Amino acid sequence: MYDRLHQHISRLVSLTDDEFAFLKTLFIPKKLRRKHDLLQAGDVCKSIAFVEKGLLKAYTVDAKGVEHILQFAPEDWWISDLYSYLTGEPSDTQIDALEDSELLLLERGNMDIMVENIPKMERFFRITLQNNYIASQRRIKSALSQSAEEKYADFIHRYPDIVQRVPQHMIASYLGITPAFLSRIRGRKAHPD
Amino acid sequence: MKPTIAIIGLGNAGSLLATRLAGHSYRLLLFDQDRSKAQALRETLLQTVHSVDAEAMDCKVTACWEADLLVLAVSEARKKVVAEQIRQVATCKIVISLATLSRADQSGAHLSGAVQQWLPDSKLVNVWLAPAEDAHLPDSAFLSGTHEGALAVVSELLTVAALTPIEVEDWSA
Numbered sequence: 001m002y003d004r005l006h007q008h009i010s011r012l013v014s015l016t017d018d019e020f021a022f023l024k025t026l027f028i029p030k031k032l033r034r035k036h037d038l039l040q041a042g043d044v045c046k047s048i049a050f051v052e053k054g055l056l057k058a059y060t061v062d063a064k065g066v067e068h069i070l071q072f073a074p075e076d077w078w079i080s081d082l083y084s085y086l087t088g089e090p091s092d093t094q095i096d097a098l099e100d101s102e103l104l105l106l107e108r109g110n111m112d113i114m115v116e117n118i119p120k121m122e123r124f125f126r127i128t129l130q131n132n133y134i135a136s137q138r139r140i141k142s143a144l145s146q147s148a149e150e151k152y153a154d155f156i157h158r159y160p161d162i163v164q165r166v167p168q169h170m171i172a173s174y175l176g177i178t179p180a181f182l183s184r185i186r187g188r189k190a191h192p193d
Numbered sequence: 194m195k196p197t198i199a200i201i202g203l204g205n206a207g208s209l210l211a212t213r214l215a216g217h218s219y220r221l222l223l224f225d226q227d228r229s230k231a232q233a234l235r236e237t238l239l240q241t242v243h244s245v246d247a248e249a250m251d252c253k254v255t256a257c258w259e260a261d262l263l264v265l266a267v268s269e270a271r272k273k274v275v276a277e278q279i280r281q282v283a284t285c286k287i288v289i290s291l292a293t294l295s296r297a298d299q300s301g302a303h304l305s306g307a308v309q310q311w312l313p314d315s316k317l318v319n320v321w322l323a324p325a326e327d328a329h330l331p332d333s334a335f336l337s338g339t340h341e342g343a344l345a346v347v348s349e350l351l352t353v354a355a356l357t358p359i360e361v362e363d364w365s366a
Binding site: 024025026027028029030031032033037038039040043102105107110 | 259285
């Protein structure tokens, strides 16, 4: 139940067995079925979720009821509305499971307890947040400056696994293009002339 | 998010709580060793409250793994065994150790401290249901525990279930 988390943390910091045993007591194990939600817009995001197994998506819904996918989170990823988590303000984001998932949830208070007792984890979260920031920056730049073809090529290169696991209309939503347009791009890639 | 509550053990106390919570904003996962009990209770709930979100579960560990809050409503004699089975998926979760208060048998009160020892990483709240002797009076529930946040959540839950929460000192101390 904690194998991936253990490996994931070990890539950045090395913990003793005792430290990891203590760390495990701070996470809520949560099984989430496909289509069930972890966060609803309007609620405060109380925890960040580490994905041990499964796949989730974070998205907002606009006034017309159209979903805009912000993030996919397969195994080894964290997912949350960090803004709501850190400020305690209600979230405008929804998070739900695209596959049956097994999560480890870390509430704010427990994160504080963790870094207080295992200072090495400060380093872990600093690097994790840096990576999160870099990914956000990349995503903003891509949204502003890349063509739809470039965005799609970039996506399949970066996340080949996700491409296999989610329906095309969700990838279109993530890239900010219509499903019909994505379908044309894919057609052109398959038959370049 | 609609909180998910696992109720493990569907004797008098477990069924009563499930019935009182049905139709409110919770998802209920029902488990009893006797599987037909969970199925029967679900059907009864569906007949009385159409909006009920309840499911009969085949496995108590899966039920507790999915749930945000756990209710341990098995007999006092079985609590240790069940606590050990669900311990891993109960980490950091609120666990209600549920019993019905009866004057003749105080053994539940003596055991209440033990459940926290069996679930060291959970936030344990002991709840004793005390049905009113006079039908005109509201039912109440006594509760005790050391985790203040958990006590507040459980008080709110009991109020939703139309059980007047009465906080008492930890009787196990």
